[in-house]
Amino acid sequence: MKKLLFFLCTGMFILGASAQIQAPQPSPFSKLEQKVGLTDVTIEYSRPGMRDRVIFGNLVPFGKIWRTGANENTKITFSDDVEIAGKSLKKGTYALFTKPGKDSWEVMFYSDATNWGTPANWDDSKVALTATAEVSELPFAMETFSIFLNDLKNDAAVLSIVWENTVASLPIKFPTDAKTLASIEKVMSGPSANDFFAAGSYYHDAKIDNKKALEWVNKALEMQNGDAPYWILRRKSLIQADLGMKKEAIATAKLSLAAAEKAGNADYVKMNKDYLKEWGAN
Numbered sequence: 001m002k003k004l005l006f007f008l009c010t011g012m013f014i015l016g017a018s019a020q021i022q023a024p025q026p027s028p029f030s031k032l033e034q035k036v037g038l039t040d041v042t043i044e045y046s047r048p049g050m051r052d053r054v055i056f057g058n059l060v061p062f063g064k065i066w067r068t069g070a071n072e073n074t075k076i077t078f079s080d081d082v083e084i085a086g087k088s089l090k091k092g093t094y095a096l097f098t099k100p101g102k103d104s105w106e107v108m109f110y111s112d113a114t115n116w117g118t119p120a121n122w123d124d125s126k127v128a129l130t131a132t133a134e135v136s137e138l139p140f141a142m143e144t145f146s147i148f149l150n151d152l153k154n155d156a157a158v159l160s161i162v163w164e165n166t167v168a169s170l171p172i173k174f175p176t177d178a179k180t181l182a183s184i185e186k187v188m189s190g191p192s193a194n195d196f197f198a199a200g201s202y203y204h205d206a207k208i209d210n211k212k213a214l215e216w217v218n219k220a221l222e223m224q225n226g227d228a229p230y231w232i233l234r235r236k237s238l239i240q241a242d243l244g245m246k247k248e249a250i251a252t253a254k255l256s257l258a259a260a261e262k263a264g265n266a267d268y269v270k271m272n273k274d275y276l277k278e279w280g281a282n
Contacts, residue, residue: 027070027145034149036157037176039082045074045096047145055164056100065108067117068098068161069145075113076159083173084109085131094128096147098161098168105133105161105168133161133170141165193223197232204239214239230259230268237272241279250281 027048034041048070053059060066068074073095080091095113099106111126112119145163155176161168186192191199200216203209217236221228233256240249253272260268 029071032148034152034157036149036152036172037154037174038080038179039174039176040077040079041149041157042077043074043096043147043149044076045145045147046070046072049145050141050143050164056166057102060100062101063099065118065122066098066100068096069147071116073097073110073113073115073117074147076109080175080179082175084129084170087129087131089129098133100166100168101135104135107131107133107159107168107170131170133159133168136167136169138162138165138167191219193220196220196223197235200239201235204235204242210239210243214243227259227262228255230256230263230265230272233259234268234272237275241275246279250276250279253279254281 025046027046030045030047032041032043034043046069056062075093076096077093078089078091082089082091089109092111093113094109094111095115097108097110097118099108107130108127109129110119111128112123141164142162147159147161149157149172150160150169151158155174157172157174159170159172161170196216197220200213200220203213203216214236217232217239220232221236224232233252237249237252237256240246240252253276257269257272257276260272
């Protein structure tokens with residue numbers, strides 16, 4: 001009985017020690033996901049409140065690097081390369097640091113987005129891009145710090161950083177035209193070699209129509225600029241074998257074997273040798 005009471009008390013102590021009080025954060029986390037044209041943009045940041053404080057020039061000093069929010073550094077992610085202030089910014093995730101001023105802000109996209117606040121040791125080599133944001137005054141006070149994408153167009157948006165009665169605005173250009181034109185050109189030019197190979201492979205694997213599968217795999221081979229890929233030749237040999245074209249399958253498998261040996265792909269070398277043996281090749 002004493003042992004039972006001891007274990008019960010110990011268990012209750014452990015549960016009590018591991019329990020955590022849940023309470024709202026003074027600067028709640030926010031995540032914004034916005035598509036601009038064909039590009040996905042994600043902004044993750046914490047949102048402090050004014051709480052009767054003077055913000056810019058006081059809580060947030062002018063001329064000093066600011067984490068642009070609270071808690072962990074604010075992060076912004078682009079799924080495509082974008083253009084800011086006439087300069088290209090590679091797709092990826094960046095910490096968004098700013099240096100607020102009375103008339104303009106310096107906005108820095110920092111390649112290391114794993115900091116709590118500003119980095120302990122600032123590294124200029126990690127600043128992927130710096131741009132100047134215009135500052136304007138709100139006719140009212142914004143109690144909670146906010147970041148959003150405004151003035152959305154097919155190929156452009158404005159990154160707006162808003163708090164107190166200040167708005168810092170940074171225009172961003174997106175590669176919508178280039179991506180759309182590339183998509184149009186690809187579709188209008190017809191299926192690619194990969195498309196024909198995928199279609200032929202599916203028709204063969206699913207046993208839908210091996211004659212059609214062979215036709216599509218041949219089209220994939222016809223579209224090659226250089227040497228025929230060993231994996232396409234391998235598929236063609238299997239289709240030919242299933243169509244009863246053993247002589248042709250052996251000839252194609254030998255081509256696939258030679259290409260695989262040249263590429264140093266041991267798996268395809270073995271597979272081709274095994275099937276050539278099975279098909280009675282000399």
